[in-house]
Amino acid sequence: MxxxxxxxxxxxxxxxxxxxxxxxxxxxxxxxxxxxxxxxxxxxxxxxxxxxxxxxxxxxxxxxxxxxxxxxxxxNPDHHHLIAVAITNSRMLLARMNLEARVLAKAEYPISGVKGEAVAEFLVEHLDRFLTEDGVQSTCIGISVTVPGIVRSDEGIVLYNTKLGMNRVPLKRMLESRYGMKVWLENDMNSVVLAERQFGKYAYANLIYISIGDGLGSGILINETLLHGKHGGAGEFGHTSVNRGGVRCECGNVGCLDSYISWMAVYSRILTALTSGRTTQINELTGGDYTRIVPEVYKEALRRGDRLALDINEEVADHLGAAIVNLINMFNPEALVLGGEMGRDNEALLEKVRLYINKHAMPILREDLVFGMTSLGEDDKLIGAAAVLLQDLFGFSLMES
Amino acid sequence: MxxxxxxxxxxxxxxxxxxxxxxxxxxxxxxxxxxxxxxxxxxxxxxxxxxxxxxxxxxxxxxxxxxxxxxxxxxNPDHHHLIAVAITNSRMLLARMNLEARVLAKAEYPISGVKGEAVAEFLVEHLDRFLTEDGVQSTCIGISVTVPGIVRSDEGIVLYNTKLGMNRVPLKRMLESRYGMKVWLENDMNSVVLAERQFGKYAYANLIYISIGDGLGSGILINETLLHGKHGGAGEFGHTSVNRGGVRCECGNVGCLDSYISWMAVYSRILTALTSGRTTQINELTGGDYTRIVPEVYKEALRRGDRLALDINEEVADHLGAAIVNLINMFNPEALVLGGEMGRDNEALLEKVRLYINKHAMPILREDLVFGMTSLGEDDKLIGAAAVLLQDLFGFSLMES
DNA sequence: CGACTTTTTCCATAACTCGAAATAAGAAGT
DNA sequence: ACTTCTTATTTCGAGTTATGGAAAAAGTCG
CATH class of the missing domain: 1.10.10.10 (Winged helix-like DNA-binding domain superfamily/Winged helix DNA-binding domain)
Incomplete structure (x- = not known):
């Protein structure tokens, strides 16, 4: 202190x-x-x-x-700028942003086949080019990176990420020594919940963000501060067990929420239905090409009132609702935000879960609870990276230094 | 600020x-x-x-x-003293304590039939007498009160407690105006987790206390700070749903953990076994008197290796283990402490749950996790009340005033 | 144009920390 | 016993920053 x-x-x-x-x-x-x-x-x-x-x-x-x-x-948000990097399991986004988290310049690269330490090399390679762009007048404050997985943000280390094969990669130190700038590193979900608070429409000090995508993740804000836990492993919402008799998950637990409501789970349910000959509008939307079944198609089917999609949605909402009610009882948050590829614009899911909450959560905890859809666009993780940096730049803490 | x-x-x-x-x-x-x-x-x-x-x-x-x-x-802990009040659902404890949370004088009164506002009157009545004791040299810093239920500690209001029938009782204001001293009010579980950190053997900044008694409660410490949530309703661990097909609970949810592993749940399982004629050492321990079946008897039966007690214990440990693994995944705490009438000295339960954790929690989150038994004696809630006051007295925050 | 208001700037003062020097007190060597 | 060295504490002047009041600047309103 x-x-x-x-x-x-x-x-x-x-x-x-x-x-x-x-x-x-x-x-x-x-x-x-x-x-x-x-x-x-x-x-x-x-x-x-x-x-x-x-x-x-x-x-x-x-x-x-x-x-x-x-x-x-x-x-004056334009006298300085910052570099935001959002690494996902499938691509890498680079952006120059101003101090109001507006994107000034952006680049995107698919990550395919790049694993482990090579991810850092891949990042450096593209960042080199991105940084040497001409015409930048304002001074750069630093680089902020968001990564999925377990991240020790205080030490700047990616502890663990299965899909990218990263294991104890000291990304912060690597980038700081190469570029001579200050570098921030944070988990992607954590960064997004900060962004929803600072730059979205959820300006609450006790806020939970839930992302449904190829996995299930969460970012939790308590008293304006991110919940990190001891190793930065807090918020592993997807590995909440909802069924003690369920299948074993790679995390060691059984019946993880992840295996019921992530995109993979929905996708496999769609496939099962299709191969068993069930009629659904998904066939028309994709022309029968199974590889073209993506979250957008599923959400379109939902909007069109497709029976299969609605059935799956109901099931997902039930599982998600139960898990969210547990979250509400444990955290008593002011607001909950739904996001991710499967969550974004999925009004049907939002409504079903809202019903579940109203039926099952303690009245005193849900009465004035705000439950809504993510308010950030597709740049959410870049805005998140900026939010992490800006929170540290403008915030005041007795702890630092 | x-x-x-x-x-x-x-x-x-x-x-x-x-x-x-x-x-x-x-x-x-x-x-x-x-x-x-x-x-x-x-x-x-x-x-x-x-x-x-x-x-x-x-x-x-x-x-x-x-x-x-x-x-x-x-x-020098003895130049000042403080008054600690611990209200439980069945009794009220009063104590004068020094600044190291040592009990200097204590009184205990059963609360029976006292409900609602009358609880406050009951408290004031006995506190009057307790405070007028002679021979107290040191100066009194204030009064710290702990109550079960949902407590708004910032406003000093008992929002909600079913068993005592309290509803929006502004206890802090009432006591401050009567005694002219500063008054603190906190939820009992929250106070105990603070006490385990400050005066017990769990000096961790990220600590979770779990109490199994007639209900199931928790106190959660994050970065040395209590998790309150918006209304002070955080930590309702007992109303975590572990079975979406389970029975409806008074809280509105279904299959609450509370209905599987609290003392009431255990007691009813013992009764069922007894009436169906199953042989168990509990009969010998109580002489067949059902009203003498209390948590201590059950724990004694466990220690003696009674089959029925062990069976029930196994079941309880399974449910509790699953819920605790979810806690670990959400909070990534440094240490977990088990307490309450059913938890205290229940080594059998501790070991079973430990096994469950080792089998099901993510390795990175459990490897150096401390999981142990409460280290405070029967005065835990009084020490808790003291801890709440002392944390505020000696702590430094930019928020206050 | 003059009286009054509001905002901004300037300056002497007070409060607090800091570093250096002075003082205090003991340890070790002769 | 005396000197020298070491460590702890106290004292005091200097430096830094907020503050309150005065003065200046820049309006408004009749």
Whole structure:
């Protein structure tokens, strides 16, 4: 924990002023002073420094009620930029973003056959090219990387990722020594829940994000802070056992939620139905080509009211609902967000799960619970990477250094 | 959030010094300065104040390696005291305790037939008498109360407790206005997990306490901070559903863990076995008197290797094990502690659950996981109440005031 | 145009930490 | 017993930062 010295009070006040401008701006110096309980002189000197560093700009006079017009200040998101990297199990996204998590430039590369340490090499190779682009005026704050799997964000190590075959890869150290910039590393689900809070429509301090894709993952925010657990392994929602008599999972447990409601589970149920000759609109949507059955097709079938899709959806919703009610009882969150390839835009699923929650969760815990669909677009993991960096850049903690 | 001013840095340094003496003392001023990165002069002035207030005492010279002997300082737990109140569903405990959570004086009253607002009156009545005891020299810091049920500790309100019939009782406000002292209020399980960390043998920042008694409860510590959730309703471990086809629980869910492994569930299974004529040592232990079947008897039967008790234990361990593995996957804790009437000293259960964990939890999450029995005695909830107060008294937070 | 308001800037002051020096007290060698 | 060295504590001046009040700047309103 930090000690108390003059640097501490100055950094704290600076951080309070900057975040207030970020969130409530445009705003005048005097309003900043009043709303934060800091004296006008202190605000003035903090603002002076922030302007010099390019984080804040004066945008001209505001309106007055009989006196000097205030000089309004706003956060300036474009004087600096950051590099966001989102690694998924199938592709790698690179982006240059501004301090409001807007994508300024983007590149995407499929990862196929690249495993283990080679993933880091693959990243470095493409990042080299991406970073040497011309015409970038603003200064770069650093690189923020999100990866699926178990990540020790404090040490910057990818501890464990089956599909990419990564095992104790010290990605942060590798990138920092190569590029001489500060590097952040975080689990992808964790990054997205931060992003939903900061840049989405879920500005809650106790927020849970649930992603249904080829696996099932979650990111959990408690008192504005990510739940990491001892090794960064918290939030393994997909390996919650929902059936003690179920099949053994690679994680060691039995009847894992993952094996009931991930895309793989849905896909195999569709295949079983198709091979047993059941009629479904999925056939028309794909022209009978099994390889063209993807989450989008399934969701389209749902929207069209296809019986098979609806049946599967019902089953998924039941399992998911039960698991989510357990989450609600354990965490008492303010809001729950559904996302991932299977969750996104899947209104049918959202509604079914909502019904389950209303029927089974404790009234006091669900009455004012917000339950909704992800509000970030397809760049969610890039925005997540940015959110991780920005939370650290603008946040204030007694723990650091 | 607090602003940065001179008071902040002084309070922070004072808090660092005091806690360092509390945890590492006896210790000299110079060692405090070195280990905290604070200058000797600052330490000296902080210590001077702490001595004046009675929190710290000089205990004489330590040993030297060729120079002036250091003056050792120790935490003085007896210059102040606090009042701890533990309300359970069946009785009320009052105690005067010192700042090391040692019980100095204790009283116990059965609560029978007292419900709702009357519980508060009952408390006040006995507390009046307890507080007017003679011979108390040290100054009283305040009153700390623990209650089962859903508690809004920030607002000091007992939101909800079925068995005591309490509903939105503003206990903190009531006691503060009557006694003119600061009052703390916390859920009982939460208080105990704090106590296990501070005064028990589980000094982990990420700790989960599980209590099996007439109900099933948990207290969860994340990064040294209690998990409260939005309304203080987090940690309702007993209402985790483990069987979607199970019986409906009063909480609204189905197949709650509570209905499988609480004392009520065990008791009813014993009764069923007895009435169906099964032979068991429980008969000998109770002389056939069903009303004398209590958790202690069941645990004694277990120790004696009674077949029925062992069978029930196996079943309980299976359910509990599955639920705990889910906890491990969600929280990735450093340590898990088992307590409560059914858990305490129940080595058979501990071992069975440990086996289940080793078989089903993800290796990376369980390898260095500590799983053990509660280390606090029967005063656990009183020590818990003290821990809640002391955490707030000695801890430092940017949030307060 | 003058009186009044509101915002911003400037400056002397107070509070606190820090580092160096002074003081205190004991250890070790002669 | 005396000197020298080592370590701990205290003292004091310097440095840093917030603060409150005064002054300046820039409006509004009649």
């Amino acid at each position: 930090r000690k108390g010295d003059h640097r501490l009070i100055q950094e704290l006040n600076r951080s309070k002023v900057l975040n207030h401008i970020r969130r409530e701006g445009p705003i005048s110096r005097i309003a900043l002073a009043k709303q934060n309980g800091i004296s006008p002189s202190t605000v003035a000197s903090a603002v002076q420094e922030l302007i010099k560093e390019g984080y804040v700009s004066e945008i001209g006079p505001g309106s007055s009620s009989g006196g000097r017009k205030p000089i309004l200040l706003r956060f | 607090r602003k940065g001013d001179h008071r902040l840095i002084q309070e922070l340094n004072r808090s660092k010094v005091l806690n360092h003496i509390r945890r590492e003392g006896p210790i000299s001023r110079i060692a405090l300065a070195k280990q905290n990165g604070i200058s000797p002069s600052t330490v000296a002035s902080a210590v001077q104040e702490l001595i004046k207030e009675g929190y710290v005492s000089e205990i004489g010279p330590g040993s030297s390696s060729g120079g002036r002997k250091p003056i050792l300082l120790r935490f």
